[in-house]
Each structure stands twice: as C-alpha cells, then as structure tokens.
Amino acid sequence: MLWSVEDGRDDQLVVLKYPYFDHEEPLVFDEDATYVETDVSFTHTVSHSWNHGLGAIVTGLLDAGMEITGLVEHDSVPWNALPGQMEQVPDKGGEWRLIDRPERLPHSYTLQAVKKG
Template identity: 35%
Template sequence: MSTASEPAWREANRAMWDERVPIHAASAFYDHDAFLAGKDTVAGFQADEVGDVTGKRLVHLQCHMGQDTLSWARRGAARVVGLDFSAPAVEVARGLAGKLGYAAEQAAFVAADVYDARTALGGETFDVVYTGIGALCWLPDIERWAEVVASLVAPGGFLYLAEFHPLANVLDWGTGTRFERDYLSREPVVLDEPGTYVDFAAETEHNLSHEWNHAIGAVVSALAANGLRIEFLHEFDWTLFQHFGTLERDGGAFRQPEGTPRAPLMYSLKASRA
C-alpha cells in the first residue's frame, strides 16, 4: 500500500505496475495456462549458471507474478519465496502456487518493497538469492540494494543476477551504435507512456515511471563492499527482445547482424558468501 510519506517515484512506479498486472495475467506473453500445464519460464542459461537447486531455499526478489519463482520450485528447490512491491502481482502469484498445489511452506509470496526485504522476510536467509531480468532498473540506490541482498544470503549461499546490460540501456534504440544517454548518471529516466510490453496498445491510466541505469562497476563494487565474493561476471552479445531496430532473431535470442560491431546486451553474475 502506498502512503503519503512514500517517495513520489515509488508511488508512481507501484501504480504503474499494479494497473498492468491484470493485463499481464491475461496475456499470451505470460500464458498462465501453459505455465500451469508445465511450462518452465527460467531461461536456459540461468538454469545452467545457477546449477542444481534441489533441496535449497531460494528467494526471488522483484518476482512480479511469480512464474520464475515457481519454476525454481519445480526444479527441486525445497522452499521458494517471492517478494514484490505490487500487491496485485503477489495475489496472482499466490493463486498460481495454489493451483499448482504448493503449500505456503513450499512456496510463499510476500508483498513488500525490496529495500524492506530483510524485515518483511523475518530475518530468514537463503541458499540462493535470485533476481530476474529487468529488475534493477526500478531501484534508485544500488548500494542499499546490495546491502539488503547480502543480508539475505546464508553462509555458503550465493546471489545470482541476470540483467540487461547497462551499456545497452544507453545506446540509441534505432541502431545500438550511438550513445544517447549517460552511462554513469545517477538520475532517473522518467517516462510517461501508455501500454505495456505485453500489449503496447493497451489503454492505461497510470503511465508515469522512473528507471535507473546501474553501471557494471557500481553493481560489482556494491556487492563486494557487503562481503560477497564475485564468482563470475559474464557479458553476452545477445538479448531476449528487440532492444534495437537492427537486432536480428537468432533462435530465442536477438543479436546484431553478422559483421557489425558487437556490444554487450546482457550480463550475469554470481556472488557468494563464505
């Protein structure tokens, strides 16, 4: 629930996401029928890099409607917890968990801001702290995020992060060859656009949003400063959607045409606690 004291950016972002939840839940993009029938929504490279989660406790921060969270449960996690600041999204996630037959001890969903996760989760720690693609851009303070994340990682556990590359976020959306935004800026990109990525023509009322770009160095340094050891940092020359007009589909990915300069479009990292 938003309050009068809530920062304007968070209130606007929450209103934007809350309104889009029913659109997403009914969309072919998320295809809840296929998911309930067994579809796994965790990208293959993520499953490979995270490894076997059998018997592990996993928390998914900024989980939206919980499909990835529940996919990890299907992959053998003993307990999964999804957290999102959108109460309508959390209600959809709980509904999916119920339809799949998971008890609350196996799959729980919590409505809370990611910065409040430590308190909202009652101090619980996890073997795997997972954050899905397209999450970090909604947070203004990466240092505070890293502090929260580190507090959730149990001894011997790790954070796994997969994200759109911050360099790709500042290149022009037409060709991906020119800088159009400031890579190192801490100021938000403020947009006021109707629709949503599952239906650009959807009629929506709450269209104001605030997003931030976090440089790779800022992310890695923040995690290291909070006692996590970087196990790997991988950069990929492909992405999962038509980020630039020049990208060409290659199976389930999109890449720059053969012979053109390549830039990193996505990245992943693993950071562990001893």
C-alpha cells in the same frame, strides 16, 4: 552498455543518448508497454530508472560482503531492445542481437554472487 544507445533509430547504431555510469537524476519514460509481451493495458505509464555501470554493480556487491562467482557478458538479450536493428537468433533460444556486427558491444550479462561466510 546497451542502455546507453538511443533507441527508436533505424539508420545506424552510433548515437549514445543515455548515461552509462551512475547518475543523480532519473531517466523518465512514459510508455504504455513493456519489453515483455502482454495483453495488459497499463494505467500508470511513467517510470523512473537509473543506469549503473558494471563496475558500480560489482563494487556494490563486494561492499555488501558478496563473493563474485561468475560474470559472463552476452551478445544477446531476451527481447527486441532496438527494433529495426536486432534479429531473433534461434540458436540462442530465440534471444535478440544486433543484426550488424553484434560483437561490437555487450547486450547483457549474467552476474553470480554468494554471501561470504
């Protein structure tokens, strides 16, 4: 759900800009940085990505013969995904979550699966 929210805003969290469900055309970004802190300068800065809803991911695993052994949603992520709207939370290992009512939407999840048989 976090990937549906428009980033770069500091006024409010209400704008859903990006698709939540599977989509045919890629989202195209031209950025010279990444969510991981690094001193590296990127020479290839254009990326193409597709969002996939949780249902599509779970169904894909099941279709591949996997058995889901765990699924936990989190109200935090390991990076400042929405600058100006997130705070670092020491009791969550330094992860980041929304300043204003982080319980409104899942920020990330952990999915565990094993191959059957």
